[in-house]
Amino acid sequence: MRSRKWLGFLDLAPAALVVAGLGWVILSCADFHRGPAPIDGGGGQDAASTVVKDLMFEAQVYPVLLMRCADCHAVGGDAKTSRLVLTGNGRVDRAMVVALVTPGDPAGSELLIRAGGGDAHPGDIRLPPDSPEYATVSDWIAMLPTAP
Ligand code: HEC
Known part of the structure; x- marks a missing residue:
């Protein structure tokens, strides 16, 4: 029983990875936009x-x-x-x-x-x-x- 459940999970694993991967890309883009703004816009030198x-x-x-x-x-x-x-x-x-x-x-x-x-x-x-x-x-x- 247990091993079947594990196998079932493994079948879904690739799809989960794709979803997780997309999520990571989206979060990365958000970070990319959010990241530099405060540093440059804050004007450290100014x-x-x-x-x-x-x-x-x-x-x-x-x-x-x-x-x-x-x-x-x-x-x-x-x-x-x-x-x-x-x-x-x-x-x-x-x-x-x-x-x-x-x-x-x-x-x-x-x-x-x-x-x-x-x-x-x-x-x-x-x-x-x-x-x-x-x-x-x-x-x-x-x-x-x-x-x-
Ligand atoms: C003996 C008095 C007196 C002294 C000392 C004095 N002022 Fe004045 N000043 C005035 C009066 C009264 C006015 C307001 C009437 C006017 O704008 O013509 C004025 C206006 C000004 C204005 C225009 C402000 C506004 O609201 O447009 C500036 C700028 C100014 N003074 C700069 C200075 C600076 C800088 C000093 C010091 C280096 C100085 N004053 C010293 C009497 C003085």
Whole structure:
């Protein structure tokens, strides 16, 4: 009895293998599509360079803004209703600052135009274009990735 059952199973085995094989192929295709996406789409390099630029912003650019702009550009300051209201936390404020610059074009960035006294800035000249502080902010803008 037992041996017959085993033989019966063996008769069905090839069909089972075909089904299993098809299933494996389908799963493999699914894995093929699913696999690479997070690795490439996640942008390992982009993420890394963003971290570097964040560090540059937090360590070098943000302190300049706090020193030269926060008198007015902070809660309760003359520019409290402008788009530049510094909180004291560079990581939090970075997006707000990025929104005021044109990546790759420092001289065409509103942040630096205003900081240089342009566009009738009420704060007048806070970062003279020949100052090292202007250069720090300018270098940072120049290194920002141009695509969002
Ligand atoms: C003495 C006060 C004062 C200082 C200091 C000052 N600003 Fe301003 N700034 C203002 C005021 C008031 C406004 C809002 C009125 C306007 O947009 O013309 C303004 C507007 C701006 C704007 C336009 C924001 C918007 O909403 O469109 C930018 C950009 C800017 N300032 C950048 C800077 C930078 C960068 C610094 C520091 C390097 C700085 N400001 C320092 C007073 C100041």
